[in-house]
Amino acid sequence: MPSADPHAFASAYREHLSWVLHTVRRLGVGASEQEDVAHDVFSTAWRKLDTYSPERPMRPWLFGIAFRIVSNRKSTRSGSETLDPELDARAGGAARPDEVLEGEVTRSHVLKALDGLPLEQRALFVGHDIEQTPINELAEQLAVPLNTAYSRLRLARQKFQTTFQSLQAGAPS
């Protein structure tokens, strides 16, 4: 396996910063810990750079690292802790047309519905259905058999859909 170039990584990792922050949030890390966890993801990636093949996309590899770090943290938050209204407001900018608001409500419901999933199912759902990573690659990065990955994803979808639809039904129109 060709080894990754540390200099290339050091100059390229910034393009994944926001994505990693979003990913750890989707995996259930509370707002107060997202930066720390994202830092841990990149620190670990840097230290394990020898395990990365530059011929493959970086994000699935980072996703696997993020999943393991989140799994190891006892302090993974759930529920409303996942949400960060301040960050949402700042990221949305000053102008907040209706479609932006609607998008934020939908995203808020997505995160809440994700909170109802066990981490193993959640990771499959986030990795496959949100990040659109092929399931075989995802199974490899998450170190689960392919059939297990399919089973978990199916369960995750069922639970997610039920929760999400009930949240949407209760949302103001």
Added chain:
Amino acid sequence: MTEELEPLSDVLKQALDAERARPPSPDDVLLRLSSRIDATMAAVPAGVAASAGATAGAAGAAGKVGLLLAGLVVGGAGGAVLHAQLAEPVVVERRVEVRVEVPVRVEVPVPAPTPEPPPVSVREAPKAPAVKPPEPPRPRAQLELERLIVEQASSALARGKAAEALAACEEHLRQFPDGQHADERESIAIRALVLVGKKPEAAARAAAFKQRYPDSLFIDLVEGAAQ
């Protein structure tokens, strides 16, 4: 076996599209995070796990640092507090094996005395140049371990976890009382003491800090905290 997944409903597709379109994180968050990552990359070599398998010569030193790390992770309250972060896979254990550089005492070669006829006098004996051997370098792994502990303390303080920061500072004090980052450790400890309400202890430690590290970059922080 090939399995097929049912296609997602249109409603879910739209919802997940919206989630994928989540706006990027604020610039100040990204800047702060990249600064921390840059600092880590500057302090730690990349892919240290790649060359795992220390040489026999380094094994002793690696074992010694490994014991230090074990003490850090499982020994005492400080180690217990730090465990959650240090236990993250590979970060600690494997890098120690590699980045240990066995300090080499540099001996300046002194020319061997050439056999000569009996010296005429002591004053006429050739003198070796008076070169003082340089200080042996500190093992790199030690420096990185020290830096790691200070980072843990700093990170904990930044998250408002003063007790955790203090435990890390105690660990640093135990292992590196006069380390390269001793002033930073003290500045963190003083601010953490203020946070937990131990202001007299913080003030005493701040006074000692100003006396010992009058030119420290952290002096303003210490003075501000102790007021």
